[in-house]
Amino acid sequence: MQFDLRQLGRHGGAQRDEHLDRTFEPSAFETPDEREDAYRVAAPVHLVMDIHKDRDTYRVTGRVETRLELECSRCLEPYDIPVDATLELRYVPAPAGNGPAQGNHGHGDEVEREVAEDDLTTAFYRNEELDLGELMHEQFVLALPMKPLCSDGCKGLCPECGTNLNKASCDCSPAWKDPRLAGLQTLLDRNKER
Numbered sequence: 001m002q003f004d005l006r007q008l009g010r011h012g013g014a015q016r017d018e019h020l021d022r023t024f025e026p027s028a029f030e031t032p033d034e035r036e037d038a039y040r041v042a043a044p045v046h047l048v049m050d051i052h053k054d055r056d057t058y059r060v061t062g063r064v065e066t067r068l069e070l071e072c073s074r075c076l077e078p079y080d081i082p083v084d085a086t087l088e089l090r091y092v093p094a095p096a097g098n099g100p101a102q103g104n105h106g107h108g109d110e111v112e113r114e115v116a117e118d119d120l121t122t123a124f125y126r127n128e129e130l131d132l133g134e135l136m137h138e139q140f141v142l143a144l145p146m147k148p149l150c151s152d153g154c155k156g157l158c159p160e161c162g163t164n165l166n167k168a169s170c171d172c173s174p175a176w177k178d179p180r181l182a183g184l185q186t187l188l189d190r191n192k193e194r
């Protein structure tokens with residue numbers, strides 16, 4: 001999912017903009033290795049973007065739409081969320097030589113100063129290519145809720161028997177005990193015994 005930046009201007013030297021409209025199948029986002037994403041792409045991903053070249057900087061604006069499947073943090077069931085994210089990024093060349101072996105002055109400082117000039121997020125490109133997979137992955141991560149819940153009223157799993165309380169009830173103690181009060185409860189029980 002790389003976009004070759006050398007394609008810009010291929011229709012004539014004056015053209016510095018590129019309009020991109022692509023759809024990616026969910027299978028394109030499956031990672032063969034064991035990278036643990038907190039989401040699974042559940043619908044085709046529609047990416048629309050405009051790339052504007054300004055010397056060695058590329059401004060990218062656009063939109064990415066899809067649905068992501070997450071796992072509810074209470075009942076552990078999968079559920080979907082819609083994603084419709086607006087892109088506004090600036091791509092600058094990746095600093096030469098990755099890793100900490102760089103000099104402590106120069107390029108790094110320059111990049112920081114550029115970020116301060118406006119609110120655009122700065123990303124890096126390498127080998128004259130934009131990594132669209134990485135771009136979309138970052139948008140998906142930004143779209144994830146802090147605490148994924150299939151619904152606000154999700155009843156979760158019974159802490160005793162593991163029954164999904166959205167789907168069934170169980171015979172365990174119906175009173176939900178706040179674990180923070182468990183210590184207090186022990187004290188009360190102990191007093192009763194005396």
Ligand SMILES: [Zn+2]
Nearest residue numbers: 072075150154
């Ligand atoms: Zn749930």
Ligand SMILES: [Zn+2]
Nearest residue numbers: 158161170172
């Ligand atoms: Zn139970």
